[in-house]
Amino acid sequence: MGALLQDDEEHPFLAINEEGRSPFVLICEHASCRLPRALGTLGLPAAELERHIAWDIGAEKVARLLSRLIDAPLALQRYSRLAYDCNRPPESADAMPEMSELTAIPGNRRLPEDQRLARIRDIYRPFHDGVSRLLDRRAAAGMRSLVVSIHSFTPVYKGKARSVELGILHDRDTALSAKLIKSFPNVDARLNEPYGPKDGVLHTLNLHGFARGLEHAMIEIRNDLVADGRGQDEWAQRLSVPLIQAAAK
Amino acid sequence: MGALLQDDEEHPFLAINEEGRSPFVLICEHASCRLPRALGTLGLPAAELERHIAWDIGAEKVARLLSRLIDAPLALQRYSRLAYDCNRPPESADAMPEMSELTAIPGNRRLPEDQRLARIRDIYRPFHDGVSRLLDRRAAAGMRSLVVSIHSFTPVYKGKARSVELGILHDRDTALSAKLIKSFPNVDARLNEPYGPKDGVLHTLNLHGFARGLEHAMIEIRNDLVADGRGQDEWAQRLSVPLIQAAAK
Numbered sequence: 001m002g003a004l005l006q007d008d009e010e011h012p013f014l015a016i017n018e019e020g021r022s023p024f025v026l027i028c029e030h031a032s033c034r035l036p037r038a039l040g041t042l043g044l045p046a047a048e049l050e051r052h053i054a055w056d057i058g059a060e061k062v063a064r065l066l067s068r069l070i071d072a073p074l075a076l077q078r079y080s081r082l083a084y085d086c087n088r089p090p091e092s093a094d095a096m097p098e099m100s101e102l103t104a105i106p107g108n109r110r111l112p113e114d115q116r117l118a119r120i121r122d123i124y125r126p127f128h129d130g131v132s133r134l135l136d137r138r139a140a141a142g143m144r145s146l147v148v149s150i151h152s153f154t155p156v157y158k159g160k161a162r163s164v165e166l167g168i169l170h171d172r173d174t175a176l177s178a179k180l181i182k183s184f185p186n187v188d189a190r191l192n193e194p195y196g197p198k199d200g201v202l203h204t205l206n207l208h209g210f211a212r213g214l215e216h217a218m219i220e221i222r223n224d225l226v227a228d229g230r231g232q233d234e235w236a237q238r239l240s241v242p243l244i245q246a247a248a249k
Numbered sequence: 250m251g252a253l254l255q256d257d258e259e260h261p262f263l264a265i266n267e268e269g270r271s272p273f274v275l276i277c278e279h280a281s282c283r284l285p286r287a288l289g290t291l292g293l294p295a296a297e298l299e300r301h302i303a304w305d306i307g308a309e310k311v312a313r314l315l316s317r318l319i320d321a322p323l324a325l326q327r328y329s330r331l332a333y334d335c336n337r338p339p340e341s342a343d344a345m346p347e348m349s350e351l352t353a354i355p356g357n358r359r360l361p362e363d364q365r366l367a368r369i370r371d372i373y374r375p376f377h378d379g380v381s382r383l384l385d386r387r388a389a390a391g392m393r394s395l396v397v398s399i400h401s402f403t404p405v406y407k408g409k410a411r412s413v414e415l416g417i418l419h420d421r422d423t424a425l426s427a428k429l430i431k432s433f434p435n436v437d438a439r440l441n442e443p444y445g446p447k448d449g450v451l452h453t454l455n456l457h458g459f460a461r462g463l464e465h466a467m468i469e470i471r472n473d474l475v476a477d478g479r480g481q482d483e484w485a486q487r488l489s490v491p492l493i494q495a496a497a498k
Contacts, residue, residue, distance in 0.1 A: 091394075091461055091462055092462065113390050113391070117385070117386060117390075120385045120389055124385075125385060132377075133370075140369055145340075203461075210455060210459070211456040211459070211460055213338060213341065
C-alpha cells in the first residue's frame with residue numbers, strides 16, 4: 001500500500017511552542033478527531049466520529065492553554081485514535097481498534113498487513129519520531145525534561161457513570177504523580193483512575209519518559225469539565241501551578 | 250554543525266537477515282569500534298580504540314552466528330560507543346562519555362551543544378529508528394517479537410577480575426531472563442551481573458521491549474570467551490537452544 005496521507009494533508013506531529021523554556025514537555029496523542037482522507041469515515045456515522053471514542057474532547061485546548069501558561073513545548077497528534085491510537089504500540093490490538101467502547105469500527109475490521117503497516121508507518125512512527133527529536137534537542141542543550149501527557153475521559157463509560165474528575169496516572173515511576181496528586185484539594189483527584197498501567201495506557205510515557213530516565217505523569221480530565229472554553233481555561237489554570245511546583249527539586 | 254557522517258560512510262543501522270522468521274529480534278548496539286571520520290581518534294592512541302571501552306569485543310560475531318542459527322533478524326550498530334553509546338539515552342552522561350573505565354576521552358570533553366546534537370541526530374536516532382521500523386513491520390505482519398541484545402564485558406574492570414561468564418540482565422520484566430538463566434548448567438551464569446538496571450544498561454530494552462510490551466533480555470558474555478572464532482561459534486551454539494526453548498509458550 002502507498003502513502004496513507006496525501007501531500008496536502010497534515011503531518012501527524014505538530015509542535016507548539018517548540019522552544020518553550022519550561023522543564024515540562026506536554027504531549028496530546030488524542031488531540032484530534034480528523035481522519036486521513038483515504039480512510040473515509042471508517043464506516044461510521046458522523047456523530048460517532050465526534051464522540052470520545054474518536055478523540056479526547058477538550059484535551060487539545062487545555063494543553064494549548066497550559067503550554068502558554070507555563071511556556072512548555074506541546075506535541076500534538078493530528079489524527080483520530082480510530083485511525084491509529086498513538087498511545088498504543090503497534091503490537092496492541094487497541095492501536096487500530098475493531099471495537100471502541102460499544103461501537104464496532106467497520107473500517108478497522110480484519111485490516112490486512114499492508115494497511116496496518118501504512119497506519120503505523122504514516123501516523124504512529126512520525127508522531128513519536130517528532131516527540132523523540134524534540135526531546136533529543138533539549139537533551140543536547142542540557143535542558144531538563146519532564147514528560148506529561150494530557151488526556152480527557154468520558155463521564156459515562158459502557159453505561160457506568162464516573163465521579164472521578166482528575167486522574168493522575170503512573171506506571172513504575174511514581175515521583176511526579178505523588179507530588180501532583182497532593183495539589184488538588186478541592187477536586188476529586190485519584191491516582192491511576194479511571195485507567196491505570198494495566199490498561200496499556202502508559203505507552204507514550206514508557207517510551208519517552210521511563211526509557212529515557214525522565215520523570216513523567218499522565219493527566220486525565222473528565223471531559224464534561226473541559227467541554228467549553230470556560231472549563232478549558234479553568235483546568236489549564238488549575239494544572240499550571242501544581243506542575244510548576246512539582247518540577248521544583 | 251552539519252552532518253557528522255559523510256555520504257560515503259556507513260549508516261549507523263545495519264539489519265542482517267531482516268526477514269528472519271524467528272520470534273527473536275537480536276540487537277547489538279556495541280558491535281563496532283569504527284569512529285566517524287569527522288571525529289578522528291577522539292584524541293586517543295590506536296590501542297585504546299580497540300579495547301573494550303570502544304566496543305563489545307566478539308559480540309557482533311556471536312550475534313551474526315546466532316542470527317543464522319535461529320533465523321533471527323539482527324540489528325547492528327556501526328559506530329563505536331565512544332562516539333555515541335546507543336544503549337544510553339541522550340540525557341545520560343554515559344552517552345558520550347568523557348571517561349570510560351580509567352581512560353579519559355579527550356574528544357568527548359565538554360562537548361558543545363551542536364556537537365552533542367550531531368551525534369544524537371546522526372548515530373543514536375537513526376539506529377533506534379531502524380530498530381523501531383523493523384519491529385513495526387513485524388507487528389504489522391502479526392509476528393511475535395522477543396527482543397534480545399547481545400553484549401560482551403571485560404574480564405578485568407578497574408583492576409578487578411570477574412569470574413562470571415554469562416550475565417542475563419533484566420529490569421522490570423523478568424519472564425524471559427528467568428527462563429534463560431536455568432539453561433546454562435555448566436556455565437557461571439548470573440542474573441543482573443556484572444551490570445544491572447541501576448547501571449542504566451537497560452535503555453535499548455526498555456525502549457523497544459518494555460514500552461511495546463515485548464518480552465526481552467540482555468545477554469552479556471565475558472569477552473575472553475568470545476575473542477576468537479572458536480569461542481564465538483561455541484557461544485552462538487550454546488545460546489541458540491536455550492533461546493528457542495525460552496520462546497516456546
